[in-house]
Amino acid sequence: GAVVxxxxxxxxxxxxxxxxxxxxxxxxxxxxxxxxxQFPKQSLMLMATSNEGSKATYEQGVEKDKFLIxxxxxxxxxxxxxxxxxEDSSFYICSARKRGGSISYNEQFFGPGTxxxxx
Amino acid sequence: xxxxxxxxxxxxxxxxxxxxxxxxxxxxxSNYFPWYKQELxxxxxxxxxxxxNVGEKKDQRIAVTLNKTAKHFSLHITETQxxxxxxxxCAASIVKAAGNKLTxxxxxxxxxxx
Numbered sequence: 001g002a003v004v005x006x007x008x009x010x011x012x013x014x015x016x017x018x019x020x021x022x023x024x025x026x027x028x029x030x031x032x033x034x035x036x037x038q039f040p041k042q043s044l045m046l047m048a049t050s051n052e053g054s055k056a057t058y059e060q061g062v063e064k065d066k067f068l069i070x071x072x073x074x075x076x077x078x079x080x081x082x083x084x085x086x087e088d089s090s091f092y093i094c095s096a097r098k099r100g101g102s103i104s105y106n107e108q109f110f111g112p113g114t115x116x117x118x119x
Numbered sequence: 120x121x122x123x124x125x126x127x128x129x130x131x132x133x134x135x136x137x138x139x140x141x142x143x144x145x146x147x148x149s150n151y152f153p154w155y156k157q158e159l160x161x162x163x164x165x166x167x168x169x170x171x172n173v174g175e176k177k178d179q180r181i182a183v184t185l186n187k188t189a190k191h192f193s194l195h196i197t198e199t200q201x202x203x204x205x206x207x208x209c210a211a212s213i214v215k216a217a218g219n220k221l222t223x224x225x226x227x228x229x230x231x232x233x
Contacts, residue, residue, distance in 0.1 A: 034220060042226070043208060043223045043225045046222070049220055093162065107153070107165060108165075113161075
């Protein structure tokens with residue numbers, strides 16, 4: 001299988017606090033993990049690409065100092081929303097690509113998502 | 120960068136009828152096109168994908184077609200069932216050794232009426 005978990009599934013925090021979201025590949029090693037943001041009834045917007053052992057690559061318009069990404073191992077990536085504000089409230093989803101997959105095999109396996117509400 | 124357009128945004132069909140969702144992409148270098156189904160509050164699930172060296176792929180009631188020249192691809196669901204009701208996303212990417220990123224379409228909310 002290829003299972004990706006996220007923790008927490010839901011988090012409510014006060015404005016100004018920081019929130020850490022974990023993304024884990026449970027039964028495979030992931031060289032690359034991706035972080036998406038999804039607003040209600042909208043599509044998935046890629047925020048950043050996280051590679052194990054190197055700095056994340058952020059998409060245009062995404063503040064790297066606000067959304068800190070750490071990919072410390074082949075099974076774990078974390079997204080920290082720093083100084084969260086109500087406009088950061090959203091559904092955050094990670095995905096992972098298997099390490100060692102052939103060039104032609106490109107499937108991403110998604111986590112269940114984390115719903116962040118900032119009061 | 121890549122841009123993916125998806126139509127329609129909503130689609131209501133009668134149970135047993137077919138549903139067709141169309142996507143266009145802008146980057147001719149894109150060579151991998153997955154389709155995802157997402158139920159409310161859940162993770163996207165891959166339902167079918169196609170690579171640019173193939174024009175059509177079928178898996179039971181689901182099929183995808185790709186026209187590289189026109190840069191568009193479509194999802195076809197036949198004999199729709201109520202459990203097919205969900206949001207469907209198309210995506211496009213360029214496969215390379217170091218991994219790649221998916222660019223998603225805007226999504227189509229499908230409602231299958233019993």
